[in-house]
Amino acid sequence: MSATVLVQLGDLFAPIRAPILRPKAPSVLNTRLAPSPSARRPGILAGMDITEVILHQHAEQRRMFTMLEEWPRDDEDGLDALWKRLEILLEVHAEAEERFFYPELVKLGEGAGDADSVEEEVEDAIKDHNEIREAIRSVRRCKAGSEKWWEAVVEANVANSDHMAEEERQDLTDFRQQTTLALRHGIAVQFLRFEAEHWATGVDPVDKEPEEFVGDNEPS
Ligand SMILES: [Fe+2]
Numbered sequence: 001m002s003a004t005v006l007v008q009l010g011d012l013f014a015p016i017r018a019p020i021l022r023p024k025a026p027s028v029l030n031t032r033l034a035p036s037p038s039a040r041r042p043g044i045l046a047g048m049d050i051t052e053v054i055l056h057q058h059a060e061q062r063r064m065f066t067m068l069e070e071w072p073r074d075d076e077d078g079l080d081a082l083w084k085r086l087e088i089l090l091e092v093h094a095e096a097e098e099r100f101f102y103p104e105l106v107k108l109g110e111g112a113g114d115a116d117s118v119e120e121e122v123e124d125a126i127k128d129h130n131e132i133r134e135a136i137r138s139v140r141r142c143k144a145g146s147e148k149w150w151e152a153v154v155e156a157n158v159a160n161s162d163h164m165a166e167e168e169r170q171d172l173t174d175f176r177q178q179t180t181l182a183l184r185h186g187i188a189v190q191f192l193r194f195e196a197e198h199w200a201t202g203v204d205p206v207d208k209e210p211e212e213f214v215g216d217n218e219p220s
């Protein structure tokens with residue numbers, strides 16, 4: 001075997017010198033905002049961003065409506081139990097958005113997607129939440145599995161689907177564009193904490209007046 005071939009074989013067994021990949025620092029789009037105290041701790045920024053948390057819960061809401069549609073129609077107790085779980089998910093989610101997400105969007109948003117302004121985005125969202133609450137009340141008034149109950153469930157699905165599409169297209173986009181990852185992480189922590197405290201029992205649904213909500217949360 002020639003010396004050249006031996007050298008080439010030796011290269012095959014040489015340690016692989018792959019470039020060392022280091023995680024990039026989180027991109028901070030808006031340096032006006034100070035990160036929350038919890039978000040200043042190293043190593044906790046990845047993956048828990050309020051816009052991702054909301055998107056993930058929307059997927060769960062869609063999945064639960066699909067489960068209802070495929071459920072045995074004569075299992076009224078099962079349908080009732082499944083609906084109650086979905087109802088808690090919808091109401092706790094909307095209330096948490098109104099407590100932790102929308103007040104910050106009113107202050108920092110500029111309007112995204114097909115929204116003319118942040119005021120329009122948020123007023124629409126609060127109005128939608130009221131409509132979803134009303135649709136939930138309608139389902140509750142009917143006997144699970146009855147024709148009227150299914151009509152009310154479909155209406156709730158339509159109201160919720162329309163709202164989620166607009167919220168994702170306008171509000172979540174606006175928030176991603178105008179805020180830091182650190183702030184989004186801090187809000188996700190508050191949001192998830194509130195939800196964890198209320199998952200078992202739900203919350204009392206409380207309608208809000210859209211213009212008043214925006215006015216109360218605008219920067220002074
Ligand atoms: Fe939502």
Ligand SMILES: [Fe+2]
Pocket residue numbers: 094097125129163167
């Ligand atoms: Fe919402």
